Amino acid sequence: xxxxxxxxxAPTNIKWVKGHNGHEGNETADALAGAATDKLQDDAxxxxxxxxxxxxxxxxxxxxxxxxxxxIRQWKAAKTPQQPRTRTILTLVKSQTQSLFNIIPTxxxxxxxxxxxxxxxKTRYFLWMIANDAYMTGTHWLRENxxxxxxxxxxxxxxxxxxxxxxxxxxxxxxxxxxxxxxAGRLWERKNGTLxxxxxxxxxxxxxxxxxxxxxxxxxxxGEERLWRILIAESAYLIWRMRCExxxxxxxxxxxxxxxxxxxxxxxxxxxxxxxxxxxxxxKKRSKxxxxxxxxARATKNGTLGKGATASHGKLRGPLLDK
Ligand SMILES: [Zn+2]
Numbered sequence: 001x002x003x004x005x006x007x008x009x010a011p012t013n014i015k016w017v018k019g020h021n022g023h024e025g026n027e028t029a030d031a032l033a034g035a036a037t038d039k040l041q042d043d044a045x046x047x048x049x050x051x052x053x054x055x056x057x058x059x060x061x062x063x064x065x066x067x068x069x070x071x072i073r074q075w076k077a078a079k080t081p082q083q084p085r086t087r088t089i090l091t092l093v094k095s096q097t098q099s100l101f102n103i104i105p106t107x108x109x110x111x112x113x114x115x116x117x118x119x120x121x122k123t124r125y126f127l128w129m130i131a132n133d134a135y136m137t138g139t140h141w142l143r144e145n146x147x148x149x150x151x152x153x154x155x156x157x158x159x160x161x162x163x164x165x166x167x168x169x170x171x172x173x174x175x176x177x178x179x180x181x182x183x184a185g186r187l188w189e190r191k192n193g194t195l196x197x198x199x200x201x202x203x204x205x206x207x208x209x210x211x212x213x214x215x216x217x218x219x220x221x222x223g224e225e226r227l228w229r230i231l232i233a234e235s236a237y238l239i240w241r242m243r244c245e246x247x248x249x250x251x252x253x254x255x256x257x258x259x260x261x262x263x264x265x266x267x268x269x270x271x272x273x274x275x276x277x278x279x280x281x282x283x284k285k286r287s288k289x290x291x292x293x294x295x296x297a298r299a300t301k302n303g304t305l306g307k308g309a310t311a312s313h314g315k316l317r318g319p320l321l322d323k
Contacts, residue, residue, distance in 0.1 A: 003053040038220075040103050040212060085133035089206060093131075096203030100195065101212040113209030118229050123237045130165050131206045138164025157252045166202045168243050169236050174252075176242045179260045184235045187268065191227060200232055208232035230271050238267050 005012050017023045020030070036043075058068070082090075090107055098104050105113070114127045129135055139162065141154040156163035158174040169177065185197040194213050211228040213221040242263070246252060 003049040006053050007050075040105075040109075042106060042108060083132065086131065089131055089133060089202065092201070092203030093207040093210075094203070096201050097207045097210045100204065101210065103210070103212055105207070105210050110207060110210070113207065116209040116229055118226055119209070119233050120237075123233050126237045126240060127206055127208070127233060130169075130202070133165060135165060137168060138162050157247070158254070169205060169239055170199060170201060172243070174243075174246065175254045175257060176246070176260050177239050179257060180235050180239050180264050183261065183264050184231045188227070188231060191224065194221070194224070195228075200236070205232055205236045208236075231268075234267055234271060235264065238264060 017026050019026055058071070090110060093110055094104050110131070114131060115124055119127070133140075138154060141151055154162055156167060156172060156174075158172060161167055161171070163172070170181070171177070181199045185199070188195075188197045194215075200208075208229050211225045213224045213228070215221060242255060242260070246255065
């Protein structure tokens with residue numbers, strides 16, 4: 001923008017106008033900004049500055065530590081080429097998002113969706129790690145300099161298959177993975193989503209934040225999109241945590257069905273509390289809020305909670321799902 005102004009030969013005057021006051025230019029700018037936030041794909045904007053007008057360096061009196069750190073990170077990220085494993089996963093995210101929601105997101109949109117504030121910080125980190133295939137699983141154990149004992153970890157002790165992240169999250173037959181997706185599916189179908197449930201694939205999990213669900217008239221169903229995000233990402237994260245517990249602490253002893261069910265219900269319960277009271281970051285600063293009967297009623301009406309569920313001491317009691 002600055003470059004564009006510098007290109008002009010006549011002087012440019014900038015004048016302040018009062019916002020939301022019927023000023024034609026201001027109202028139009030408002031409407032355009034509003035319309036832009038609804039766009040699913042970023043516009044291709046020409047951000048190339050002519051070399052003669054390029055301003056380099058930073059204005060020291062306006063530079064903060066945060067700004068400098070962000071710039072360094074962007075600079076480093078631009079220098080690091082995308083790993084082949086990351087590229088493969090991003091391709092999966094794109095094709096699975098297209099088949100589910102009929103949109104093909106750009107890389108930038110995918111990375112942005114992983115940072116969704118609806119998810120816990122740890123879950124966002126988990127999604128980022130699987131998008132980069134950065135967890136030590138599967139064929140990562142086959143590096144040349146690793147000992148034969150380490151190389152054995154490539155195989156799942158439960159069903160003798162290669163234990164990569166896809167196997168852990170959607171393929172392993174050790175009790176946990178299948179049951180958690182079954183519970184998530186039942187909750188989703190109770191919500192009467194426009195989208196029929198099927199067990200997510202790896203690309204669906206990484207792209208959990210990309211859901212686009214619309215009413216027949218074309219309006220976005222933001223509540224359902226949010227439920228999808230939380231259900232898919234947090235369920236996957238629970239599967240991962242329980243698998244690590246099983247392999248590292250419990251010496252591959254399988255979980256009991258009851259324990260899987262209660263841990264999933266507890267996790268969903270925590271998220272409904274967060275949902276009723278706003279973003280997790282905001283909640284942490286305040287004292288623990290009570291879950292009001294009103295929020296409870298709304299959630300039940302929406303079909304997300306079982307009929308016998310009640311609210312007391314800020315917790316939901318009773319069945320989350322009607323069986
Ligand atoms: Zn397995």
